[in-house]
Amino acid sequence: MAEDVFLADDLLRQLMSVGEVDLLVGLSSCNAANTVSHALDAIEESFQRNFARQRAVVVNVGGDKDEDAVVAQGYGSLAKKGVRLPGITSLRTSHRVTANFSGPPSPGIALRTILAAADLLRARACAVVSPDASILTPDSIASLLRPVYREKFDFVAPLYTRNKYQGLLARNLLYPMSRALFGSGIRELFSDDWGFSGRLAALCLNQDVWHQDAIRARPEAWMAISAISSDFRCCQTFLGEKSKAIKSSGTDIVEILRQTVGTLFWCLETQQSSWLDCEKSQTVPTFGPDHEFTSEPTDLDRHRIFEMFRSGVTELEPILSSILDPETHSEIKSIVLLEEANFRFKSDIWVRTLYDFAASYHHAVINRDHLIQTLAPLYRGMTYSFLVEHADSSPSEMEAASEMLCMEFKLQKPYLVERWKAKVEVKS
Amino acid sequence: MISQNGKERRPLTLQRDKLWYKDAVIYQLHVRTFCDSNADGIGDFAGLTQRLDYLQDLGITAIWLLPFYPSPLRDDGYDIADYTSVHASYGSLEDFKTFLTAAHNRGMRIIIEMVLNHTSDQHPWFKEARSSRENPRRDWYVWSETDTRYQGVPIVFVDTETSNWAWDPISKSYYWHRFFSHQPDLNFDNPAVFEAVWDVMKFWLNIGVDGFRLDAVAYLVEREGTLCESLPETHAIIRELRRRLDLAYPGTMLLAEANQWPADVRAYFGDGDEFHAAFHFPLMPRMFMAVKLEDRKPIIEILEQTPEIPDSCQWFIFLRNHDELTLEMVTDVERDYMYDEYAMDTAMRINRGIRRRLAPMMNNDRRRIELLNGLLMSMPGTPIVYYGDEIGMGDNIYLGDRNGVRTPMQWNSALNAGFSLADPERLYAPVISNAVYGYQAVNADSQNRSEHSLLRWMKSLLQVRNAFQVFSRGTIQFLNPSNHRVLAYTRQFGEETVLVVNNLSSSAQAVELDVQRYKGYIPIEMFGRNLFPRLGNLPYLLTLGPYQFYWFQLRRI
Numbered sequence: 001m002a003e004d005v006f007l008a009d010d011l012l013r014q015l016m017s018v019g020e021v022d023l024l025v026g027l028s029s030c031n032a033a034n035t036v037s038h039a040l041d042a043i044e045e046s047f048q049r050n051f052a053r054q055r056a057v058v059v060n061v062g063g064d065k066d067e068d069a070v071v072a073q074g075y076g077s078l079a080k081k082g083v084r085l086p087g088i089t090s091l092r093t094s095h096r097v098t099a100n101f102s103g104p105p106s107p108g109i110a111l112r113t114i115l116a117a118a119d120l121l122r123a124r125a126c127a128v129v130s131p132d133a134s135i136l137t138p139d140s141i142a143s144l145l146r147p148v149y150r151e152k153f154d155f156v157a158p159l160y161t162r163n164k165y166q167g168l169l170a171r172n173l174l175y176p177m178s179r180a181l182f183g184s185g186i187r188e189l190f191s192d193d194w195g196f197s198g199r200l201a202a203l204c205l206n207q208d209v210w211h212q213d214a215i216r217a218r219p220e221a222w223m224a225i226s227a228i229s230s231d232f233r234c235c236q237t238f239l240g241e242k243s244k245a246i247k248s249s250g251t252d253i254v255e256i257l258r259q260t261v262g263t264l265f266w267c268l269e270t271q272q273s274s275w276l277d278c279e280k281s282q283t284v285p286t287f288g289p290d291h292e293f294t295s296e297p298t299d300l301d302r303h304r305i306f307e308m309f310r311s312g313v314t315e316l317e318p319i320l321s322s323i324l325d326p327e328t329h330s331e332i333k334s335i336v337l338l339e340e341a342n343f344r345f346k347s348d349i350w351v352r353t354l355y356d357f358a359a360s361y362h363h364a365v366i367n368r369d370h371l372i373q374t375l376a377p378l379y380r381g382m383t384y385s386f387l388v389e390h391a392d393s394s395p396s397e398m399e400a401a402s403e404m405l406c407m408e409f410k411l412q413k414p415y416l417v418e419r420w421k422a423k424v425e426v427k428s
Numbered sequence: 429m430i431s432q433n434g435k436e437r438r439p440l441t442l443q444r445d446k447l448w449y450k451d452a453v454i455y456q457l458h459v460r461t462f463c464d465s466n467a468d469g470i471g472d473f474a475g476l477t478q479r480l481d482y483l484q485d486l487g488i489t490a491i492w493l494l495p496f497y498p499s500p501l502r503d504d505g506y507d508i509a510d511y512t513s514v515h516a517s518y519g520s521l522e523d524f525k526t527f528l529t530a531a532h533n534r535g536m537r538i539i540i541e542m543v544l545n546h547t548s549d550q551h552p553w554f555k556e557a558r559s560s561r562e563n564p565r566r567d568w569y570v571w572s573e574t575d576t577r578y579q580g581v582p583i584v585f586v587d588t589e590t591s592n593w594a595w596d597p598i599s600k601s602y603y604w605h606r607f608f609s610h611q612p613d614l615n616f617d618n619p620a621v622f623e624a625v626w627d628v629m630k631f632w633l634n635i636g637v638d639g640f641r642l643d644a645v646a647y648l649v650e651r652e653g654t655l656c657e658s659l660p661e662t663h664a665i666i667r668e669l670r671r672r673l674d675l676a677y678p679g680t681m682l683l684a685e686a687n688q689w690p691a692d693v694r695a696y697f698g699d700g701d702e703f704h705a706a707f708h709f710p711l712m713p714r715m716f717m718a719v720k721l722e723d724r725k726p727i728i729e730i731l732e733q734t735p736e737i738p739d740s741c742q743w744f745i746f747l748r749n750h751d752e753l754t755l756e757m758v759t760d761v762e763r764d765y766m767y768d769e770y771a772m773d774t775a776m777r778i779n780r781g782i783r784r785r786l787a788p789m790m791n792n793d794r795r796r797i798e799l800l801n802g803l804l805m806s807m808p809g810t811p812i813v814y815y816g817d818e819i820g821m822g823d824n825i826y827l828g829d830r831n832g833v834r835t836p837m838q839w840n841s842a843l844n845a846g847f848s849l850a851d852p853e854r855l856y857a858p859v860i861s862n863a864v865y866g867y868q869a870v871n872a873d874s875q876n877r878s879e880h881s882l883l884r885w886m887k888s889l890l891q892v893r894n895a896f897q898v899f900s901r902g903t904i905q906f907l908n909p910s911n912h913r914v915l916a917y918t919r920q921f922g923e924e925t926v927l928v929v930n931n932l933s934s935s936a937q938a939v940e941l942d943v944q945r946y947k948g949y950i951p952i953e954m955f956g957r958n959l960f961p962r963l964g965n966l967p968y969l970l971t972l973g974p975y976q977f978y979w980f981q982l983r984r985i
Contacts, residue, residue: 016938017910019722039609055723091717093725093912099947 007116014097021095022054023047023145024123026114027131029104035185036060039131040096046138048090050146052189057095059117061110108216111223118201125149126201127156127203128220128406130192135160140239144195147235149289154232155193155224157186159286160242163294164390167242168383172400174221174260177354181268181416183280185227187236188219190260196223203282214266218259225267229274231402238288254376262372265361272346272362276417281410306340306384312377319374321358325419328352332378343387347408355412359419432552448537449490449639449681449705450742453808453854455483456493456749456974457815458505459518460856462837464848467856471836472846473514476503477530477816479839482872486818486883487890490537490821492641492683494750496524500550500610500613504830506541506643507548507611507962511628518799523623528636531593534662537638539683544625546611554612555607555626558598568624570604570615578604581656587779588813606647615667616648626672633673636778639681642666645696646686656688658695666702666794683744687756689745690734700738708734708743710757713766715747715803716789717758719796720769722933724915726762742900745809747800749828752781753789773863775825783830787820792864794820798885799930802977805893806919806928808904818886819875822865827857835860840873892954898924914939914972918946918982927951927980931972937985951980 009016025043029036040058040308041366047056097115099105104198111128128134147153160167170188179185204223209215215222227234313320313336321329331349335404338344357375361368439445445451459550463475471494472850496518505515514521520933524708531538546555557564576594583589584607593602594609602614604605614621629640647701649661663819673680681704696703711734714726723809737743753770755763763780770789782789790796797820802810824832836859839846845859853859858865875881900920909916913933919926925946932935943949943963951960958978970978 014910017912019911019913019933019935021936053721053765091726091762092721092723095912 006112007120008099008304011097011099011113011117012120015117015226018095018097018121019053019056021057021121021123022112023051023056024059024118024121025056025141025145026059026061026110026117026126026127026128028107029131030108036131038138039129039136042127042136042138043141044094046091046141046145046207047094049138050142051149051154051351053093054149055092057097057117057121057123059114060096060098061105061113062098062100064269073312106216107185108210109218111219112205112210115201115205118198123201124240125197127195128193135157135193135240135242137240140193143239144193145288147237148197149196150232151233152196152197153285154200155227155234156168157188157224157234157236158191158193159187159236159288159290163292164393164395165300165387167407168386169256169260169379172350172382172386173354173379174264176402176406176409177351177358178221178225178264179406180413182225182228183275183278183403184234184282185273185284185406188226189224189264190218191220193239194220194224195237196227197232199363200227203230209270212266212315214263218263221260221263222267225264225271227338229271235285235287236290237287238290241294254373257375257379258369258372261357261375262368265358265368265372267360268358272420274366276420297419300387302384302387303340305380305387306343309381309384310336312380316374316377318365319370322365323358323371324353324376328356335381343385344382344389345382347405348412349399350382350410351405351408352415355419358416359422362420388401431655435514436944443465444679446679447740447901448679448744449683451897452486452537452746452810452895453805453893454490454492454539454810454812455486455488455815456464456492456494456746458750459496460835461815461834462847463837463839465848466518467849469848469850469857472516472517473519473527477523477527479837480527480530480534480536483535484536486517486887487894488536488813489894490539490638491531491540493541495541495543500548500892502548504607506543506983507546507550508543509548509550510552510624512631521829525635527876532600532636538636539639539641540637540680542629542630542632542640542642542967543643545647545928546605546613548609549597549610549612553614554809555726556710557612558596558603561599561601566599568621569612570614571599572602572604577600578650578652578656581654582652591746604650607644613647616661618682622665622668626669629669629673630676633677633680637680639683640768641683641685642703643685645684645703646688660694663695663698663702667698671696683707687754689757690730694735694737697737699742704740705742705744705810708745709754711743711745711807711809712747713753713755713758713762713798716753716770717762717766718915719800720765720777722913724930724932725910727915728908731904731906734842742810744812745807746812746814747804748786748814748833749812750814750834752778752783754779754781756780775823778830782830783823783825785815785821785823785833787819787865787870788822792820793975794882797882798889799932801886801889802928803915803930804928805889806899806917806977806979808902808919810900811893811917813886818880818883819872820865822860822862824858824860831857838867838871838929840871841868845871846873887956896924896926897921897955897979898926902926907943909939909941911937911939913937916941925982926954927982929970929972929980930976930977931975934974936971938969938971940969943968946982949982949984951982954979954981 027039035264043058114128125145127141127144129141144156147156174189175185175187206225296368313332335343357371374398459473459476460471462471463787464471464477465474465478466472496508496514497505497508498515499505499515500506500509500748512523512583528538549675553565553568556563557569573836575591581592589609592604592606596603605612611774616622646657648665649659650656651659670682684703686693686706687709690708693706710730714730717726718724755766767777771777776782776784781983798927821838824835835857836845836847836855844852844855847859848855872883875883898919898921901921905918907916913931914937915930915932917928942966947965951965
């Protein structure tokens, strides 16, 4: 039975008033009412400075009417105050439409709303930005839109200046694995800011995926992988410093893995035709530097991470035995016994471990949610090993190590393909 | 003419209304371009007189004539060599008087050009002034032993002039000129000069002209340490002219040519004691911009920046004129946009503007031409129609300078478009003859015979416009519906209220108008006089086709 109509009449009426646009920027003001005004001003300034001739709209996905009122005061405030930016003239009306939901919408619903607006308004270049990111500047917004509008790219992933210990999940898992399997390396599969074309928006909007858990929480990686899988033109653009707090070491790691690795595994499942026999390996064009590190000291508690790895693996051994190939499992059991000072999680074992998890996810050997949770201690082990190994590494050394890891993922891809295609008896 | 109540309204001239210029629809032409009565290839007053019925039939109530004085014609007649005569090519003073009487008899006022700031260097005044330093007229112009006075004053024609001073080899001194070096500036610090130009104006007022367009009014007086523009002394001169005009010739008017922002032009209205009217230059490019952008923002923005003016004063508005479509009063971004959208071929550009006519700029899209004329006729101000635009004449950008928009009027498909019986080679300029805009395809006679021609449509537009003073004198209030491609406003004057709704876009649009304050009113579509559903509490829904516009009379019955 067909789903009820998705777009609210109120939003539809707003879209009718806007009409066809060249540029669309979507953002969710949920839980960000205090920063959304800044975000909207940055977007407006970006339009004025960089796209004075283009028809542009901001789609704000809000939680309730109160937030809408806050937003309404914010957007267009430059124009309302009669502020003319030096040397800048906005030729066109500034448009903002707001989609209100009874409660905070999930990221998936927010994205679907933005995609629907982009499709209906026939937007050529779109971006999704996070209103609570201090990185949001007129230039960063233009950096996301320009490759699509001017260079005809379909997907623009961001690149950030990172602390060397930031983004470890992306560096050690998401990026190298997706690059090896799909043949196209996007460093930041999961991000708060990205750009896309109208035709990619239409493709994604028309997929019957919007009820999936993986999409509800973090839909951006699916969008990126959809672009890669469908041979859309992808690129990366440098946005500057990503200032959000490091999230990869806290107690919420399980939830993060669920949202990111779970989504990646789900993408492997749903898009297997595009990677199982894929031999391609293409460089993704990059605007600006392709990586940049800073080396501020970190307060990560390595010892605690190691202890959580060790205890986790020990406690979950029965489950691991059902997920991992016996040989891989044996390797894991052997490194658990190492003293902390001697511990290293070798890249070949790490890659094989992940491929075992991916294959088991595919075969649903256990509950998929439990499977992702079981990955947490192993990820901690990898993190610990990385922190020790690269305590004194220079950026170029870290980049070389990252390349090596990518090669390892690529080298072992046949192993995953073999396990993926194998007939497996599911243990209850 | 039909009034709001269906009664005949008397021609405007017969009302002797001192504010006639507020209700006028003005037709701008150069006598040279309109009709040649003596087959010399140049239009003349006798020919123009023959064509007055055409203008009356169109609905024109005033004619603005470009300079027709004796002149070396090195600046299209703005270099006047004799203020009280007619250039021989255009006929005689008697011909002018005959024309003036004929126009008045048809209810049409006549506005003529008056260049007060400077004369031609061929004017007898200047010839005398330069003849010797002792000549009584020496001090009628601005002389200097050096070219260093008034440093920093901008040069207007930077393409041709390197200084505002020119060396006079006869009297061996420098003379001041803000425009071409062959146009020496008069010295208004000399009271005799003021009296002389007042005598000139009286000469024409006594003949019966109804108003003057005063050219280059900002530059009358020079003062060290200033930009020599819009000085208090200049305003004092204008106030004195106005005082004398009101005293001796009530009902005549002064129109300022000042290509400036509305806030700056505002000073030229004074307290209603300087100019009666002034051009609203910045509105014009923004109407073009709004249609191309399909966005009402440029129009609303500039009108919101337009200051209030005294009740007796009026803005004059236009789409095209004899010069380039000036892009002085736009930002760099806007100018680039206008060039890219309306003048891709660099031959279409001149100075800081676009030398094209209305129809070619609209790619001959009838709907857009109508929309722009609809805007012109419904915006606050007195509209000016440039000759030939009422039939959609084309241009010839290869004629040099602005001559491409000054080609002979296309009357019919006969020889020389019916403009002249001279050999085509003898015409002052070739007629437009291409397949789209050529006189065989575009001419007044054939359009008069065609029910759905642009000319017939323009007539009906002007008929409605002339029947309702609300268009010429009413206030404006924008409605700002959420659909930015729709420009909607109400005009109100006394008991008259009209609602104007314009679709600026190339596609059909729906719009909901908040007209709650007019709850209970009945909209009457003003061209077909059809009734629309009564306005109520709910937003009033209208759908409009591409570039369509509605004028509704709102009546409370």
